[in-house]
Amino acid sequence: MSACTPRDEFLGRLRTGAAGGTGPIAPPTPRARFVRARTGPDGFMAAWRALGGTAERVPTDELRGAVAAFAAGRDGPLLAAAGLDVDADLRWPDCGSQAAAGAAVGVVRAVAAAAQTGTALLRADDNRGRAASLLPPACVLVIDAGTIVDTLGDYLRGTGDLPSQLVAVTGPSRSADIESTLVIGVHGPGDVHAILTG
Amino acid sequence: MSAPTATPVSFGRRAGRALGDDRMRAAIARGTGLMVQRRHEAIAELRNADELRDAASVIRAAALQRLPELLERWSDNLGALGGHVHWASDADEANAIVAGIVARRGAKVIAKGKSMVSEEIHLNDVLERAGADVVETDLGEFIQQLAGEPPSHIVAPAMHKDRFEVADLLSADRGAPVSPEITAEAAYARRRLRQAFLDAGVGITGVNFAVAATGSICLVENEGNGRMCSSLPPTHIALMGLERIVADFDELDVMLNLLARSATGQALTTYTNIITGPRRPGEVDGPEELHVVVLDGGRSAVVGTRFSPALHCIRCGACLNVCPVYRQVGGHTYDSVYSGPIGAVLTPLLKPTDPAARELAEASSLCGACTEICPVRIPLHDLLLQLRHRDARADASRLRRAGFWLWSQAWSRRWSFGAMVLGARVVLPLLRRLRWLPDIGWLGAWRQGRELP
Amino acid sequence: MVVRFFASCLVELLQPNVGAAAQRVLRAGGHDPQPVRGATCCGQPAYNAGYAGEARRVARRTLRALGDADTACVVASGSCATMMSHHWPELFEGTADADAARRAAARTVELTAFLTGTAAAGSAGDRPPASGTGDGGSAQEPDGGGPVVVHDSCHALRELGAGATVRRALADAGRTPTEAQGTERCCGFGGSFSVKMPAVSVAMADEKLDNLAATGCMQITSCDLSCLLHLQGRARRRGLALRFDHVASLLDPGT
Structure with missing residues (x-):
């Protein structure tokens, strides 16, 4: 490969420049405290709705029906991540990117959620992948109510192994790049529906 | 990208021109005003904002003190997961590394997310000269690319334009009218850029934080283009300044609690991507290759000096939004990649031999609004003053x-x-x-x- | 109680009546202000422009004139008080005057902070009477005692926390200040900035003046004469009928 500085040389410049060295430094890492604390499934749903998403809580055995009801009448196929127990027209990744991009709704399972900020946590491992929650304009996030923690920080501290990608989704895709005015649904899904089960 | 002007024009002259642009000034006043208001509301949701800001300041300072150790640990961890870390002393090296990967992968289309480092090294020029089709996919950056201008704000690159100017640019790109309504404009960008994500051989993004303990990179964004660029193309290249490291998730948590609140007034951005290596065996999608290019670009000369707090910056843009000078003249008047107070501090530090960069320290009334709002408590106006002291002896004006x-x-x-x-x-x-x-x-x-x- | 009083070079040069008014205010509050004879300037103009040596030369003159007594030094300017209390220790570090500078910094207090007893160096509780009667002496036309709007100078607001004390001092004197939009935003003076970047400086003044005028108040006050002269200069050029008075003139029992 091309003109890359060897790591030792690169870091060596910092060793001469850095003031302190390598002593054990443990900066304080306080947890955020909130004026209005949101916890549990209700807290999550309130935060999620405040961001512009929709949310419902159903018994676990009614998940199929809830997904079908959300997808009903939409102009295009329903895409689900492999292994998710719902009725789907397309399965990611077998269908391929072009087909996935043509789906009307993507359904994925979140491994956890953070109530305070209304954040669903998606992992790329275990056949879930990345694209099903990203390409279609609408996304259903299935969340086991028992996996809800208070904050993203709580989840990160508690997780051991990491997949190649962990994405914390906090509401619908948005932008305020034109006239600082909020628009929903730019590249990612603008219509996001959380289904809490259990 | 605007070509460098042949004869240097002073900040005062550029400001004079900007002050005559009422449309730009109205857009900036409105945009910065809204962002400040949203920031205040979001910070007010925290009971312990001051405690978090103090901690963030210490975390950043401590990271700079143990940079070699943290970067080594981070790159060892990322390397063990199959990620490639490249060390670039300067812009030329960084560009050569990226161009080399693009050539080796045979990529024709490059989908690019927002990256201030890529602006710093003028990467697009290099890749386009090599024949690649580089597509900026952040809405604001896309608008700026169509306009042939660099970003005018760290967080909102096209803040200086109103919806009508945007509609003109998008209409020219489309070859047919795009309605000057913001939702229609965003919808056009979504349609227009969608195929680029699917066709791209390489995705390029920035890095907000690198996490030493896990070898991760963290990328925050709202539109989903960063997710696309880092998920769909077979190769993902991420660019970061060498200072952008935290030790672990505890530290990352503190920073994430402040970054989006200070930047856009959100508790968290819509997407917080934590990327830890390329696609693993058994995973169904994601890039086959992950490359992270770490840029020095003059930073190592600042580490350990009295100016090193400038490297604490997490690029939230809050200091631009409150700066009364930025408010009047906008970002392009600074004629540097980083504008506003942080740009006036950072640019002369990263370009110590550039006399035009030195002048930026004068573009401040030292009012201190920047220092007051900075989430990691960089004493920005004090650094501007210290830069004046540093450079007064070399003052060209006898x-x-x-x-x-x-x-x-x-x-x-x-x-x-x-x-x-x-x-x-x-x-x-x-x-x-x-x-x-x-x-x-x-x-x-x-x-x-x-x-x- | 004896206090040292430093009017600032700008007051001495351009509006000495402000210095006289400040001393009358102090006397009305039961203090005995002793002007610092031989003082000239705090050194701020050169310091903020990057010329530390020149700043030190001038500031040393004022520092030595100040003497080393234990009394508070009351300054009729927020930015000069900031220079003395925040920057003098650094400016004189490593020189023969380092100790004196640190002590002077600790004694320095802005006028309204002193009057409202909020600064450490001031004597808490010592407040001027709500209104005073006395012989006149102001060179300006009498102040009508009508509505007034406070311009917050950045130094006073951010370094000294004097935004509140100017208002409190006015309230104590029976004046309820009106609030302007964007009061925390700089007026564009900024010392050498005002002449190094005049167009930007004036544009900032314009926004400030628009916000001040929008209150409907015709009178503007501040603890910093420098901001007021900059705003006044711009207001006159624009033909705005606004009046600018240092807060000492408004508190002056003699007017």
């Missing part, structure tokens, strides 16, 4: 130096100061009465728009 020397002689003796007091009482009323005054030096500068006291 007249200015001589002026201050003369002033100090007159003001340090009571008799001569007394003479000045008497003089002021006699001369000022006379000057005020004169219809014509020679508009030279400070007198002329003052009278540019103001009556004498």
